Amino acid sequence: MRIPPRIARILATTLLAAPLALANASPAQAIGPAILPVTVTNNSGRADAVHLYVLGTNLATGRLGHVNAAGTFTPWSGGQIPPSPAPDVSIGGPGNGGSSTIRFPRGFSGRVYFSLGQKLQFFLTPDGLVQPAPWAGGDPNRSILFDWSEFTYNDAGLWINSSQVDMFAVPHAVSVTGASGATKRTGDLVANGRDAIIGAIRAQAGWANTVITRSDGTVLRVLSPGKAADAGLLSPTYLDSYIASAWNAYTAKTLTVVPFTDQPNTRFFGRTSGTVMTFTNTSGAQVASFNRPSSADVWGCAGNLHAPNDLVVGPIARTLCAALNRGTLGTVDTQPSLNAAEFYRNNPTNHYARIIHANMTDGKAYAFPFDDVGAFESLVHDGDPRSAGIILTPFTGGSANPARTIVGPGGKCVDVSGDDTGGNGAAVQLWDCQSWAVDQRWTRNGDGTLRTLGRCLDVVSGGTANGTKVQVWDCNGTGAQVWAPQADGSLRNPQSGRCLDSPGGATANGTRLQIWDCNGTGAQRFPLS
Template identity: 65%
Template sequence: MRSRILSWLAAITATMPLIVSAPAEAVPPSLLPLTVTNNSNRADQVYLYVLGGYNGRLGYVNAAGQFTAWSGGAIPPSPAPDASIPGPAGGGSKTLNIPRNLSSGRLYMSFGEKLKFFLTPDGLVQPAPWNPSDPNRNILFDWSEFTYNDGGLWLNSSQVDMFAVPHAVEVTNTAGATKREGELKAGGRNNFFAALRGQPGDWPKLIQTRGDGTVVRALAPRLGIESGLFGNTYFDGYTTEVWNTYKNTTLTVVPIRENTAIKFFGRTDSAGVMQFTNTAGARVASVQRPSTRDVFGCDGRLGAPNSDTGLITRSLCAALHRSTLGYLHTQPTYNAAEFYTRAVTDHYSRKIHEQMVDGKAYGFSFDDVGNFESLVHDPNPRSARVILTPF
């Protein structure tokens, strides 16, 4: 239970892209219209939820854009107030209003049944369908993530925890230009699940199907490990090989594509620790060989603090997921044709990217390394959309 009792902010910022409040040409509107369009071809009632942080408090937003902070909570967790908003019927749309300065937000969408949220004195207990006892386990649902502030709107679809409901995200700016990401190819959802079922090993175990035969989701491997469904040594042989490679070869990390003067150089020492120096020769980071769980979670020994260490570990984690580390000795790399080409790789992320129209997805936490994530951003948004695409 403790792993589910998280403050809202801590729980979701771990999977959000790095966001910097860049100056906009003008302050965005106090309420941003976000329209949810239901092209799913499903007859189920859709329910929407807008949750996030506002002026230092955590809570939910109604369709008009009014924020209400969570309050109360108990042990055992008590039911949270019903924050659901009736969503659009098939072929229809529903416009919500997002208040400026709503941060680390989630737009949940569920089909056929409302989600169950709970409160403790420490914060919100979110749906955790990887837990067999979670009351949301058999509900078909998913979410988008966003932050809206003076720097504009950041909006992304995410498969970091799971893949369930295909949806695209859009932002239109004041000049009328629209950016769109996260759109699956026709039949992409079914093709993804079929491909995952056909992948040798533990990968098919990540798929969850409820009693009526509906495939409700695939869990990310990190959560598969936590649920006992996926082997916790999957990457161990590969990471051992990589750390050994850099005993005799230098790894160069150039973490900022727009500033190639920032470089770090890594070699594995006699104790098996990869030591990194900067261009001046000063040691800036020491990275021990990560566990399989560290790789899939992009945390633990690959955690990314706001420092030189974080710049390095983000690049390492992305390269391990994409199975380029140990083979391409300058990281990160930007040629997607070189990703996921080896037997030991993140097949979950690979198969999601393969089903996207433009190849972009959020298959793991640091999929934004190289800008391969399904994110739209504009400093001067006029409106936004989330489109539930056919499945």
Template identity: 60%
Template sequence: MSISRHLLPRRPGVIATLVAVLTAFVTALSTLLLVSTAQAAAPAQLPVRVKNNSGQSGPLYLYVLGVDLKTDKLGYVDRAGRFTPWSLPGGDDPAPAPDVSIAGPDDGAAVTLKIPRNLSGRIYFSFGQKLAFSLVADGLVQPAPWNPSDKNADTLFDWSEFTFNDAGLWLNSSQVDQFALPHQVNVTSGDGSTDKTGDLVDGGRQKVIDAIKHTKGFERTVITGDDGQVLRVLAPGKATDAGLLAADYLDDYIAKAWKSYSGKKLTVVPFAHEPEKKFFGSSSGGKLIFTDTAGKQVASFARPSTSDVWDCDGNLAAPNDLVVGPIARTLCAALHRGTLGASTAEPVSDPESFYRTDLTNHYSAIIHANMVDKKAYGFAFDDVTGQESLIHSGDPAEAGIILDPLS
């Protein structure tokens, strides 16, 4: 799971309410990792080298925003690695956030940021102009460019997500909301080994754009600026919200997949490390009803809408538990990948079986196909069977983000 990505709240653009769930999740994960592996203590500040290979001539601006996992306070980090909590307004009316941008490197150059330990959040990067953030009483309003009235809708920008605590660093590139600025993320551990992900194939950005433009139903999800430059490709859920993708796009496929289990059983094994933990589903009255190995009913899911699938929410909402949540995320991943209905066991782990149906998440399929390692965060639970663009080190010495060429 992309730690900072999946635990963002459903309210668009606000990161305040992630604190309690995020802290609980990271604490549990940290405890597990610390118990299971002997690791050196994480440094107080982690250097993150940002290299600009974009080919863009305009100025680049960087932002480090997040949650202090010790205090639950939202804030920002300066170039030297100092965390400062936001001064939140008293009312509900949004107030402009102060400019906390960090000057980024010119094309071909690099700068090194520092991230303090016990922080979870995002590193934003924008070209040409600074991003506009707002503050409300309960937190920070982040850019939402799928809303044409958002002040950042005409800005070329993207972000990486991270959590850095005593158990190490998790860092990912994300395409859950949009595909805009391709970038590699990497981490070098104390032993000198380096792990990386997020690299596109040569010309990959344009290949993704061209493929999306030629995919029936998805043509309008490519957003172009007034100067003719492509700013982003919207993920299906965001494109649907903007009226650029049919709201019922997946409905026929979902109905067939749901109905198929009236005549056969679906076995869900949500944890690869616990193969004996199984749940059995069958369709009845428009619902998928699951029992455990003792025959006890443990979960029931009404047939989801297309929007429920794109957002992994609504009838597919995944609570932070050990039964309903894991089943929900498995079902959501299967519906995105088009394996539900054809399979009798989920999750299907062979990527060659993904995206074979006519009605599927073509956006995610195209992005995965153009990644060097075939890993991406094409939707919220793309980490099911480890398809996500996430790296982790329990003993990080340095991390990096490399902005790839746009053309």
């Protein structure tokens, strides 16, 4: 069974704890350096001083503590009831346009906080750390611009994600580079993405108060719907009508849950009676039941949707919560749905998740606790990491990696087969251009690669012969993944000396793309929009 990629979300009013993901991690031989360098780059465009904090859990001892810039772990000590101020363990971060290095010791899990302009205030109890909770009245960090990334570094590698589960505040991307030199990166916004998210959420009826602005006019954050509802800034019953409709749909039909992509024969079948949905397995035995959840349960994937760390109830609960947040429960009867074009079409819907995903260059985000169902989360992992990165990206203006469509013959878009879930080896093809299609958004990077879904446009097996197909593959720095735009609108692969090509100039949906001798014909015109 794969290690669940979700790094467990910790409620900011509780103690920092180890990720739930680790409960399923099987023992592994230690690989990667004992101390992993993490470069923090400041491309925010802001002049504020940056303060960094590396806080979390020593996985060997279970002790809560902090890590300094050199990667040394120190457990917390002291603490009182009521909580007493924690010592200042901030690390000076980079100025705008600069970078600095922090380090993760292997066997550590937690968060990297970054605050702009002011240091954060943390507090200690006898049991551990109380974290900032800017959605709560009286929290001393409410007027500070800050955010965080979450990570786990253990013998199975590094997981690091940009999180929007509680709020969206400081735009940032995360990356990891493995032993092969290949780098994976996620979390980049489209150009002017922060402003677009703020404006779009303000425009939704009933959501304007979830945008929090400081007295000097700085937009500090957009609260997730659960946090906003808890603070009285969004209707606590906002999603109830949709939940009732979706839940009641299964009084007359069966919901099929297939929670493990690598176990397609593991299936559970749900039917609703009254307000209770009961699930049976393939043998007909009852294995789980859920009372109809409230809006708060859906926003937090908690309460009636609590997901224990087991192999039956937890996987079903996660799937239900993702389907309710994405609005596919009730209309898509085999879950999880992996087609992003089906998401957020219900009314009312989770506009927060919808808008954040729509403004990510690769479409991936952690906008609710189980946004990793179907691998739609903004997370990167490497089993043998050599370095990692946290990049504070522009608050306004252009993105460092703007997403573009590549329009080819017949006005069709360059597309990845598999409904936005293309893994290594997924075919690259022509398809009707669709504004919602994440796998039709490509970023051109400084190394000459074209990327979508966290992978690179790649010539199969590094081939150089006419007719060699192209695919998406983990970015690995080889010549098979370098594409040079030409004046005639073609994309040339310098390693092979050939151009991206539609066989015979075909324009039909599903036409598999290849490389061919550059010839200046319409079959090879693939300009980046």
